[in-house]
């Protein structure tokens with residue numbers, strides 16, 4: 001990986017090579033659609049001076065207790081401790097879903113108790129594991145302030161427009177993630193009046209791009225959502241669901257998935273199924289973690305640092 | 312019905328004419344028992360994000376039980392809500408539904424919709440039914 005880290009112009013092939021890599025975080029900058037890796041995380045953090053910084057965490061699966069990680073609440077707490085120890089306090093946090101494992105009130109309560117210790121504003125979108133209670137009301141009761149439909153919304157921070165989408169409801173047999181007509185209509189209207197120079201960040205649970213359809217890793221109508229964002233010079237799409245870091249750049253759009261705070265899943269096609277991956281105990285924390293995202297104003301530059309719980 | 316009569320006749324021939332009547336009776340009873348138990352319940356196991364067997368054919372009146380063998384929850388939902396949806400099934404949890412109406416029922420996992428399966432329900436046949 002050192003060869004990769006020191007490389008200047010990173011080719012698409014090397015970006016792909018990085019997908020399956022886990023270890024110390026890499027700082028990504030994107031300029032004119034060309035991703036460049038600037039160095040390993042400590043250099044990157046030191047080099048960074050100002051700009052909007054926020055955090056992404058994902059797939060906490062509070063309540064999960066199977067061999068892949070018997071204590072998902074414990075590793076969430078370790079991530080939270082890591083966040084509390086950051087040298088520079090982020091503006092806020094986004095959580096890209098699967099907060100709970102089985103949508104039990106106790107799981108949501110435990111997650112809230114731990115995440116609240118960051119003392120950050122948290123913007124959530126639901127994962128499919130957050131809509132399993134019979135009445136589908138627990139998620140909305142807790143995170144439903146200001147949301148539309150099943151839980152989508154947008155907000156602005158430091159000139160960046162953030163859009164939280166829901167692609168885990170009304171799923172169809174044989175299909176992938178699904179946004180649905182009502183949400184797409186709302187999205188089109190939401191971005192229509194924004195100027196093309198507004199940086200856009202879209203976040204949702206399941207990847208909006210097709211990662212691996214055999215395992216359902218993609219969104220049926222994701223391409224339509226992205227078509228509404230074509231005019232914008234900087235679009236960043238942040239997802240979870242696949243419990244590993246993957247990155248892809250297409251034109252002005254950077255796609256990125258975050259690690260889980262609970263358990264890793266296999267790389268596409270590398271196992272019979274996408275189920276929780278049991279790794280040796282001393283490897284687990286290298287495969288869990290958080291993502292730190294920085295925008296430098298007026299530079300159309302974005303940096304994502306993926307930090308594992310343990311280097 | 313036809314096949315069971317033939318095999319009973321073959322067994323009867325093998326054990327000899329003197330015992331034929333008794334063997335035929337026993338065979339008829341065991342065939343009936345097998346038919347009845349097959350008509351009562353059937354199983355689908357969920358393994359590695361797959362329904363096993365992917366297509367299950369049963370007689371009307373059969374209770375189908377799905378059991379989740381994965382380390383991740385799954386949930387059963389029928390296309391068009393043709394039968395009732397299961398709660399989320401954690402590891403080793405099971406869900407049963409009794410199919411009374413013949414037809415082909417497509418279903419999927421509502422957490423992982425790329426997982427699909429089919430239950431084919433055939434008209435019940437019994438002593439009163441026309442073969």
Ligand SMILES: [Cu+2]
Pocket residue numbers: 384385386420421422423426
């Ligand atoms: Cu499933």
